[in-house]
Every structure is written in structure tokens, then in C-alpha cells.
Amino acid sequence: MATTADLIGNAEGHVSTILRGLDKSSVVAQIARTTTTDATTLSFPLAVPEGDVAWVTEGAELSEYDARFDQIEVVPRKVGAVSSVTSEALDDAGTAFNADFADVLLTGLTGKIARAVDQAFFGEHQGIMPPGLRSVADVTTIQVDGAWENTDPFLAAISEAQGRRTEITAFAAHPSDALALSSVKRGVGSNESLLSPSAAEGGPATLIAGVPLVTSPFIEPGVIWGIPGEYCHMVVRREATIARSTDAQFSSDRVMFRATSRIGFGFTYPKAIQRIELVNGDDAAGEGS
Template sequence: MATKTTPTSPKAWAPDLTAFVPTDVVPDALILNTATVVGQIEGDEPAIRVPFVSDDGVVGFVAEGAEIPDANQEFDEVVVLTGKVAALGKYSFETLAQPEAARMVVDSLSRSVVTKANAAYLGNLEADPGPTGLLNTADIIDFETPIGDDLDQLVDAIAFVETDGGTATHIIANPTAWATLSKLKRATDSNESLIGAGTVAAERALLGLPVLVTPAMPAGSLLVVDQSAIIGAQSPVRLARSDDAYFSSDSIGVRVTWRLGWKVMHAARVAKLTIA
């Protein structure tokens, strides 16, 4: 008896599943720009475990010939679980037969996946599906006093991150927060912006750090982060199309899925601020 295999069977018996590198399909995803992605993982239960040294211990001068004491380092690990963000669309055959329709549909579904991923990355509550968002992570630096007429709070936030041994790499801001900062003036009677003229198109930056502006951040809020302090995991972005799922209505299903997760490894290297 001959064995039926996918290479010798009609294509309907082996439908294609297309996978893409996330940076190609969802380049605006915050996790790709502000976290250290260490690997790929599939499933809600498996986790990526990343070891790290939480305390370098004590080192000092030792007299010649004396016993060198144990530095007494502290070892720890960060456990990253992931969740799947998915979008599904049902379209009539005639809709996707229109020129450019399929590309527009996939672009739209991809944007919706990014929107959800960014919102979760920043604002997920501990009880929500998926990992806890950066804003709700325990023990991060939280400036209760809002930024006023100067950038002193922001300077302090960067200093706090560096005091813990980190390096501030990004500022994540809500559009209104960035607009408010951009309107700060050098003096009361001056029209000169505190952070630059703002009339030349250039990469957004503040205090030497790139600024990522996103509506996923709550209004009037900012985060200062050290990319190496946030560990991420992900899967490829998968695009699938089925002409059979909605056969009875002559419709086509298009699905986009992306699995991702993150965990803050050093909470004192993430700082939350607000704008007055």
C-alpha cells in the first residue's frame, strides 16, 4: 500500500503557513526596540530562564600572603513566559480579489497585532492575560512628582538607573507628554524650546537618548528604560490564509499570530514619570 505524503498530495492537503522575522513585519513593536530578546519559544507553559548575577559581592584589598575571602556573589534568574497575540479576518472572495486588497488586509491585521502587543508591553496588569506590563512591574522607580517647567526629574531618572549599575537607553513617551516637553521654553519670556528648535525633521532624542513616541503609553506618561534590564522572548510572526475555513460562504480567512513575552530583570533600571 502506498504511503500518502504531503509532497505527492494535492496542495490542499499541505496548506502553506508563512512566517516572517518580526522586525520585518512589526518593526514598530516596542519589545523589539527596548528589550533584549534572548530567544524563541512556543506555548503558554514553557519558559525561558535567564541566569544573572544580582549582587557582585564584596571585593577589597588583601594583605600579601593573606587568605582571600569569598566575594559572596548572589545568583538569580529571570523567568520569561509568553502569550500569543492573534488577529483573524473573514473576507469574501470578491473582496480579496480586488487589486492590493490582500496586502492592505495583512497590513491592517499586522498593525492590530502591534497595537495590542505595545499596549500589553506597557500597561498589562498582573491579572491580565500575558506578562505584566512595564508600568505595573513591582519595584520600578516611580517619580510621584510630575515634570514641571524643567527636565530635572528626567535627569534624576537617568541618574537613578545609572546608580543601580544600568545605562539608560530609551525614553518611551505618550504623544501628549512629548508635545508638552517640546513646548518647554528656556526662559519665561523666550520662545526658544528647551529641547531644541523642533523645526528640523530629525530623530527624536532627549538628553542624548532616543525617544519612542507611542499612543500605547498612558496620557502624560514617560518611561526611562535600560534595554539590557528587560528580557524578551518571541516567535516569528506567522501569517496564514485559508480558503476552506469559510467554504460555505465563499469566504477566505486570514490570520496573523505572534507570541511574545518579557520580564524586567532589574526593576531599579526602569523609571516611570508623568508630566504636570
């Protein structure tokens, strides 16, 4: 655990703390495949349909398959967070409470970055943030009329992914939709929810149709994403930094701490991504709260 004196004297030494914290705080880090790199860009091969195959007699010519190796490039974009504390608070933290103080400070910085990462991945694309799910063309859409009533659309999404030789490793929903699902019962007269508890430690606590369900306020209400984890990538550049400054707010006697990283996303099999959406019904309340 970091101490306050350690954090003040060696802020840069706690980069790994930020990156580990991101794994726990960010929904995206839990459901996408994370790759770290030192490069400014990283390429991933796109999944392409297999070529034609045929049964042939001995000695007959096999049809040629012109294999294509299309790829996408992911450019990690800079994201950062700043926190400030008074010099008096730092002095007071140089006591038995110093470890807790530093931990709270680092957790706060990590939480800010994690929220920005989740917003970029699930939310509407804005400015220079890396393009996320809503920017992916040609995903598979499953429409549900009116309201969430059963697990049928989720089973359909699982089946669709299996037909493409992959699997849905997580469903991601707005909290209001997760709440609506939790209130739906498995059948008439049943008190059992559609959602079930997960026995896995350290992961999402809830399952739907046997698949982990995660939530984010940046997902559109009325939309639930089926995520094939092997084809959704989060790229993190290793050069995350933590820095401090006693000059930026000199007149107010405050110390500034800044954490930055560079993160991008890549989606290598759009058709395997499932977008389950309500139609002809009232969406739940607003986004990004």
C-alpha cells in the same frame, strides 16, 4: 514584496514578513532587547549587586562572596489577529495591484499584533497577557511636582541608571505628555523646545536630554518610563504562523487570514527601570485611545 496569489497559495511562507513588520510597528520591539527562541520558556539571569571587595595585604585572606545566580523565567503567551476579505476583492487583486493588496493585508495583521504587544508591555495587566512594566516591583520612582517644566527629572533618571552601571536607552511617554514636553521652552524668552530632533535614521525622531523619546497610548498619562534596553527583554517564539481559510465565512464568500505569535517580557534589573511621574497635578487625557 508579497503578491496576492503568493499569499493565497502560501500564507505560511510569510511568517518572516510578520516578524519583520513587528520590529517596525511595535514600540516595544524598538526599545527592548528581542530574543527569539523555539522553547516554551526562556530563563534570564537577574542582575544582582556585586559582592564586597577589599584591599588586603599579601598573604591575607580574601573575604568570600557567595555569588547568587537568581533568574526569571519568561513564558511567551499566544497573541493573534484575524482579517477577512471578500473573494471578489481577492479576484480583483490578481492584477497589477496584487502586490500592494497583499502588503496592505500583511501590514494590517502586523499592526494588530504590534498594538497588542505594546498594550501588554505598557498597559494594565489583564487576563493571560504577559506581565509588563506595571507589574514590575521595585522600579526606581522619580516624582515631579505639578507639570513638566524642564529636563531635570530626565537627567536625574539618566544619572540614577548610570549609578547602577547601565544607561537609559529610551524614554517612553503617553502622546499627551510628549506634546506637553514639546510645548515647554528651554528658557525664558526662548523659542527652542525641550525636545530636539534626532539625526539617527530608522529610530525615534525625537530626543529629550539626548535620549530617544517614544510614545504609546497605553502608557499612563503623567508617567514617563526610562528604559534600560539591556535589562528589558521581549521574547518571541519562532513558531509564528499565518493561515488562511475559505470555510470560516463560507456563506458570505470571504477568505479569512490569521496570524499568531507567542511573545513574553522579562525585566532583569527592576531598579534600573525609571518611572518618572507627575504628582499634585492634572494628568493628561485618557489611556489606550
